[in-house]
Amino acid sequence: MTDDQPSRPAHVPLAGVIGMPIAHSRSPRLHGHWLQRCGIAGHYIPMPVMPEHLTEALRALPRLGFVGVNVTIPHKEAVLTLADSVTDRAALIGAANTLIFRPDGKIHADNTDGYGFIANLRQNAPDWQTDAGPAAVIGAGGAARAVVASLLDSGVKEVRITNRTRIRSEQIKAEFGARLVVYDWAQAGNMLDGAATVVNATSLGMEGKQPLRLPLDALSPDALVTDLVYTPLMTPFLADAQARGCRVVDGLGMLLHQAAPGFERWFGRRPEVDDDLRRAVLE
Ligand code: ATR
Numbered sequence: 167m168t169d170d171q172p173s174r175p176a177h178v179p180l181a182g183v184i185g186m187p188i189a190h191s192r193s194p195r196l197h198g199h200w201l202q203r204c205g206i207a208g209h210y211i212p213m214p215v216m217p218e219h220l221t222e223a224l225r226a227l228p229r230l231g232f233v234g235v236n237v238t239i240p241h242k243e244a245v246l247t248l249a250d251s252v253t254d255r256a257a258l259i260g261a262a263n264t265l266i267f268r269p270d271g272k273i274h275a276d277n278t279d280g281y282g283f284i285a286n287l288r289q290n291a292p293d294w295q296t297d298a299g300p301a302a303v304i305g306a307g308g309a310a311r312a313v314v315a316s317l318l319d320s321g322v323k324e325v326r327i328t329n330r331t332r333i334r335s336e337q338i339k340a341e342f343g344a345r346l347v348v349y350d351w352a353q354a355g356n357m358l359d360g361a362a363t364v365v366n367a368t369s370l371g372m373e374g375k376q377p378l379r380l381p382l383d384a385l386s387p388d389a390l391v392t393d394l395v396y397t398p399l400m401t402p403f404l405a406d407a408q409a410r411g412c413r414v415v416d417g418l419g420m421l422l423h424q425a426a427p428g429f430e431r432w433f434g435r436r437p438e439v440d441d442d443l444r445r446a447v448l449e
Pocket of ligand 1: 308310330334367370
């Protein structure tokens, strides 16, 4: 064996999450629950990695027996340039959250956030239809990009987008194409008119932050409203939408579902996203 071909200990597969800070990540609890449920003798470890150590860490982890890692802030963009292969969706979104270390040491990067977003809606609002009407996305950060990509991919014909910093939504339209319609932040309430799906992809509403407050007069009670914020589960925005009669889906399911493809690739079993898992992650 040469230095370029890392050995992989065959017995206990290791995975984890790299980021900074990492102490509050719920991923170890999530994957730990699945490992236990599936009876897999593996480990999932939170690892604080500074940006200046990212390259070194990615070189070392496969050699230490890691089969892959999740990636979180601030490394989601940088890992794309370090990976040997990148899925189309990760390239389009401009960020990866899941890395697979191949037996030959090559790193494959994917983004499962959009998958998690759609899977959460399908599980918790089974009659949700992608052709029911336009979607309205509030926010234009990394999470919003994944949501927009997945909505377009699922067949939603028009995706409206608004953001405090308008240039970021213009940039998404420039990259994602003609099915995007940009609304000014001051006109965000108008964007809800006729929308069948409404998504808060900003961090507003998170514990300790201001709530997201939009004029909801134009929001139809037939719309499905969801929030990527899951602390608290019932954000002020979801509570307002529910008070108008809308179906609401909280954001925790997206976190749970985005983790499933990585677990399956690393540990060889497709895990269940169920109430037990929700409870384990919320504990
Ligand atoms: P993420 O990757 O989680 O999406 P991000 O790229 O930092 O994180 O994006 C955060 C989103 O929340 C952005 O849409 C941001 O708006 P700006 O692009 O204008 O910064 C939005 N956001 C955060 N704080 C906000 C606030 N106080 N008011 C309005 N939007 C806010």
